Structures are given as structure tokens and as C-alpha cells.
Amino acid sequence: MSTNLEVGIVGLPNVGKSTLFNAITKAGAEAANYPFCTIEPNVGVVDVPDERLQKLVDMYKSKRVIPAAVRFVDIAGLVKGAAQGEGLGNKFLAHIRQVDAIAQVVRCFADENITHVEGALDPLRDIEIINTELCLADLETVEKRMERTQKLVKSGDKKAQTELTILKRIQEALGNAEPARRVDLEADEAAMIADLNLLTLKPVLFVANVSEEEVTSPEDNRYVQAVLQYAQQEKAGVVAVSAKVEAEIAELPEADAREFLAELGLNESGLDKLIRASHKLLGLMTFLTAGEQEVRAWTICRGTKAPQAGGKIHSDIERGFIRAEIVSFADLMAAGSQAAAREKGLVRLEGKDYVMQDGDVTYFRFNV
Numbered sequence: 001m002s003t004n005l006e007v008g009i010v011g012l013p014n015v016g017k018s019t020l021f022n023a024i025t026k027a028g029a030e031a032a033n034y035p036f037c038t039i040e041p042n043v044g045v046v047d048v049p050d051e052r053l054q055k056l057v058d059m060y061k062s063k064r065v066i067p068a069a070v071r072f073v074d075i076a077g078l079v080k081g082a083a084q085g086e087g088l089g090n091k092f093l094a095h096i097r098q099v100d101a102i103a104q105v106v107r108c109f110a111d112e113n114i115t116h117v118e119g120a121l122d123p124l125r126d127i128e129i130i131n132t133e134l135c136l137a138d139l140e141t142v143e144k145r146m147e148r149t150q151k152l153v154k155s156g157d158k159k160a161q162t163e164l165t166i167l168k169r170i171q172e173a174l175g176n177a178e179p180a181r182r183v184d185l186e187a188d189e190a191a192m193i194a195d196l197n198l199l200t201l202k203p204v205l206f207v208a209n210v211s212e213e214e215v216t217s218p219e220d221n222r223y224v225q226a227v228l229q230y231a232q233q234e235k236a237g238v239v240a241v242s243a244k245v246e247a248e249i250a251e252l253p254e255a256d257a258r259e260f261l262a263e264l265g266l267n268e269s270g271l272d273k274l275i276r277a278s279h280k281l282l283g284l285m286t287f288l289t290a291g292e293q294e295v296r297a298w299t300i301c302r303g304t305k306a307p308q309a310g311g312k313i314h315s316d317i318e319r320g321f322i323r324a325e326i327v328s329f330a331d332l333m334a335a336g337s338q339a340a341a342r343e344k345g346l347v348r349l350e351g352k353d354y355v356m357q358d359g360d361v362t363y364f365r366f367n368v
Contacts, residue, residue: 004045005299006071007205007278008096011105012126016209016243020105021074023246024271042074048279048286048297049272052329052359056288056295059337068286068297070275073099096134101203101282103274104130108223108240109211123223124230127206132177134199139174141196142167163192174200181235203281204236207274215242216265239277241270285358288329289313306354310364320368324350329359 011017025044047067057065075096096102106123146167152160166189173183179200190201208224218224218240231238249257249269261269279285283302287309288295298312306326311318327338327347335341356362 004069004071005101005278005282005284006073006099007101007103008073008075008099009103009105009207010075010096010130011107011207012129015105015107015126017105018074019247020207020209020241020243020270021072023243023250024274025072044072044074045069046072046271046275048275048299050286050297052288053295053297055333056290056329056361059332060290060292060295062290062292062295064294066294066296068299070278072103096199096202097197099202101205101278102199103205103207103278105207105209105243106223106227108208108218108221108227109214111211121223123208123227127227127230128177131179131200135174135177135179138180138198138200139171141198142171142174145193145196146171166193170198179234182233204234205274205277205281206231206236206238208238208240209243210240212242212244215240215245215270237277237281239270239273241273243270246270285356287356287358287360287362289363290361300356302358304356305352306350306356306362306364307352309356309362310366313364316368317364317366320366321352322365322367324354325363325365326350326354326360328357329361332361 009017009021021042021044024046025042047069050067053065053067056062104127106126107121108123110121146164149160149164149167153164166185170180170183170193173180180198181201181203206227208218208221208227210218210221210224214221219228221240224238224240228238245264246269249260249271252260257269261267279299284299285302286297286299288297290296298309300309300312306324307318307321310321310324325347326349327335327341331346332338332341335344335346338347341347
């Protein structure tokens with residue numbers, strides 16, 4: 001996974017996908033009331049909101065600040081038959097293979113002025129259409145690999161036999177339009193087929209797009225309730241947003257946007273909810289580096305050890321790792337400065353087995 005989290009925004013035409021994308025990136029992807037207006041994937045990079053960064057800038061008098069970022073990729077609208085090349089199917093599938101997670105926008109509001117590509121509002125049917133297309137695309141990938149693996153099995157390759165057994169289990173699930181993530185794979189089994197980059201193994205977040213009126217109590221919306229239930233069996237996350245509200249927020253200066261949210265009774269934007277949910281879904285967290293030159297947030301997976309965290313900054317740090325000098329953000333703020341934290345014994349020297357914690361303010365010692 002790259003330093004920046006990359007999330008592909010998918011959905012059937014006219015579910016509010018491009019409206020949401022425009023809002024969260026202000027990138028101006030064309031949003032029109034007809035299918036296939038999104039041809040090339042538009043990419044927008046959004047800062048991960050983190051109040052800790054400004055506090056570090058103030059403390060270190062830093063010249064610049066670099067937040068962690070999420071890359072949102074708006075991917076062409078999907079219709080039935082995409083896996084067979086209908087609509088923009090194959091192009092869509094090539095783009096989605098590159099992302100870390102999939103955010104599937106599902107329409108949960110009625111509006112007679114916005115046509116639905118399937119004729120009527122039914123979020124679960126919409127989810128299943130996209131699931132089926134992704135399963136069919138994965139099935140093709142798995143079956144191609146099986147042909148190759150079967151030849152190796154005939155030559156007596158024991159590893160190939162193990163792989164073939166795994167592929168058969170996945171093939172069966174996909175053939176029943178069940179995503180590969182529903183197949184119970186051990187870590188070593190998942191590693192064996194990781195290079196296939198299966199679409200239905202990617203973590204999914206359902207983005208329930210509700211009306212402006214329902215944004216403060218989306219749980220009362222029966223369509224959202226249905227999506228929540230469905231998500232449980234998928235081990236997926238759900239975030240309810242109003243793409244329309246997000247579009248309005250995007251046009252406002254920061255102070256006005258905060259006021260507008262407060263008027264609606266919201267304490268954060270849909271974008272912030274989406275970013276937090278994406279991080280949680282992928283088991284991500286942030287460590288921090290701070291100094292006079294810059295304050296920076298780095299995205300890593302939970303459970304990452306110190307040398308590998310250093311490798312996010314530069315491969316030399318991981319290669320020549322000696323020690324990590326670490327103080328927790330809370331301890332640093334309580335002490336008032338790095339020097340005071342050091343005097344109080346709050347700055348620790350950690351070795352190569354140290355598991356990084358969210359908010360660790362870190363300086364790496366290395367030698368190559």
C-alpha cells in the first residue's frame with residue numbers, strides 16, 4: 001500500500017457518485033443527469049483532517065505542514081454486463097484494480113427529477129449488480145490462473161496443488177455471485193493469490209447517499225437500514241452522506257462551512273466521515289514527524305513495526321535502522337516541548353520490534 005490511501009468511488013449511473021466526487025475534491029468532474037458522463041477516472045487528492053498537525057507546527061515553528069492524504073478516484077458508471085464489455089466495463093475494471101479500497105455510492109433517496117438507470121429505487125439491487133459484475137471479472141481472472149496452475153500440478157508441483165485448491169474455492173464462490181472476501185482464507189492462502197489483485201477481495205465501504213432533509217438522522221431511512229444489514233454479511237463499512245450537502249459545503253470558505261454544518265446539526269462533513277471510515281476499514285493509522293523544516297503525517301497499517309514505518313519515509317531508514325526516538329503526541333503536548341518531554345523521561349528509544357502507535361511523534365536514527 002502506498003503512503004497515500006487510494007479509494008475508488010464506484011456506483012451505477014445517476015446515484016450521486018460524480019456529485020460526491022466533485023464535492024470532496026473540488027476537482028470539477030462533470031456531473032450530468034445521464035449515464036457515462038464520467039469517461040476517464042478523475043483523481044482528487046484530499047487532506048486527512050488532523051488537528052494535531054497545527055499544534056506541532058506551533059510548537060516547532062515549522063515552515064510547512066504536510067498532512068496525510070487520501071486519493072479518491074472517480075471511476076466510470078457501471079451497468080449490467082460491464083464484465084462482458086457493456087458500457088465502459090473493461091476500462092472501469094482496469095482502473096479499479098489499482099485502488100486500496102472501494103467506496104460504493106448507493107442511492108437511498110427518491111427524486112423524480114433524477115432518472116434511475118434501472119428504473120426504480122432499490123439500493124440492494126444496485127449493490128448486487130455491481131457485485132455480480134466484479135465477481136464475473138474476477139471469475140475470468142481466476143479461471144485463467146487455474147489453467148496455468150493445472151499444468152504445474154501435472155508436472156508434480158506440490159505448491160501448485162495447494163494453490164489450485166484455493167482457486168477452486170474462490171471459483172465456486174464467484175460462480176455463485178459471492179465476492180471472494182466471503183471465502184474464509186488463511187493469511188498464507190491469501191498471500192498465495194495476492195498477485196491476482198482480485199476486485200472482490202478489496203475492502204468495501206458503502207456510501208449511502210441520502211437527501212438533504214435526512215442527513216442528520218440517516219438511520220431512520222429504510223433504504224439505509226437495508227444497506228446496513230447487507231453490509232454486516234459483507235464485513236463492510238457504511239457511511240451515510242448527502243452528496244448534495246457536500247456539494248454545498250465545497251463551495252463555502254472554511255469558517256462558513258463550519259457554520260453551515262452547525263446549522264444542520266452536524267459536527268463533521270460527510271468527507272471527514274468517509275476518510276475516517278476508510279482508514280478504519282483498512283486498519284490504518286498515522287504517525288508524525290516534526291521539526292523546524294516541516295511537520296508531516298504518515299499513513300501506516302496498524303501493527304507496523306518501527307523500521308517499516310521508517311521505510312515509508314525513505315527505504316534507507318528501513319535498511320539502516322538503528323533506533324526510533326518516540327514520544328506520544330499526548331505526552332509531548334502535556335510536557336510543552338520536546339526538551340521538556342526529554343527531561344521528564346517521556347521520550348523513549350525503541351528498537352526494531354517496536355509496534356508503532358497512532359500519534360507517535362518519531363525521529364528515526366539510521367546508518368547506511
